[in-house]
Amino acid sequence: MIVSITGVAGTGKTVVSKLLAKELKWKFIKLDNLAKRKKLFLFYDKERRTHVVDMKRLKKEFNKESRKYDNVVTESLYSHLFPSDILIVLRCNPKILEKRLKRKYSWSTKIKENLEAEMINLITEEAMEIKKRVYEIETTHKTPKQTVKSIREVINGKTAKYKAGRINWL
Numbered sequence: 001m002i003v004s005i006t007g008v009a010g011t012g013k014t015v016v017s018k019l020l021a022k023e024l025k026w027k028f029i030k031l032d033n034l035a036k037r038k039k040l041f042l043f044y045d046k047e048r049r050t051h052v053v054d055m056k057r058l059k060k061e062f063n064k065e066s067r068k069y070d071n072v073v074t075e076s077l078y079s080h081l082f083p084s085d086i087l088i089v090l091r092c093n094p095k096i097l098e099k100r101l102k103r104k105y106s107w108s109t110k111i112k113e114n115l116e117a118e119m120i121n122l123i124t125e126e127a128m129e130i131k132k133r134v135y136e137i138e139t140t141h142k143t144p145k146q147t148v149k150s151i152r153e154v155i156n157g158k159t160a161k162y163k164a165g166r167i168n169w170l
């Protein structure tokens with residue numbers, strides 16, 4: 001099974017995915033790291049200060065890698081565009097998210113773009129257009145450990161509380 005974690009920057013993807021994989025003893029594949037390791041970038045986007053991933057080649061590489069394991073946790077801002085059995089979108093109230101982002105990034109464009117994306121449910125909407133099993137977890141007042149507990153509920157079929165499309169900040 002592939003459980004994929006997505007969400008805008010600062011929602012806790014990396015912290016939560018690592019913890020989840022550790023608890024379940026599942027393989028953790030961080031898509032950004034896989035792209036780096038295999039040098040799967042198209043070009044450097046100066047404005048966004050980031051390497052743009054070659055999605056087609058990364059998808060191929062991810063399929064090859066994930067096939068080696070029974071169970072995988074994967075994570076990325078764009079992981080909803082990759083194969084998965086369960087997709088979890090981590091959400092965070094923009095007021096609190098702003099604080100998390102300011103602690104992490106000093107660059108205002110990055111903060112602004114991610115806050116705006118969270119505000120308009122961007123990732124959830126994109127995900128719901130292409131996937132059936134999409135769930136959202138509100139992390140605002142949760143610890144990473146509590147967030148992992150919620151994800152484990154979803155994996156165990158207790159999905160009712162987490163059906164995507166219910167969180168609206170506006």
Ligand SMILES: Nc1ncnc2c1ncn2[C@@H]1O[C@H](COP(=O)(O)OP(=O)(O)OP(=O)(O)O)[C@@H](O)[C@H]1O
Pocket residue numbers: 007008009010011012013014015016077100139140141142143144145147
């Ligand atoms: N309930 C929570 N779940 C996850 N992370 C949380 C939670 N509460 C606070 N945090 C904190 O939010 C911060 C951002 O987490 P993290 O770096 O994992 O985000 P990310 O989604 O991977 O961001 P990026 O896209 O920038 O890599 C961390 O300091 C983390 O400890």
Ligand SMILES: [Mg+2]
Pocket residue numbers: 013014015
């Ligand atoms: Mg991260």
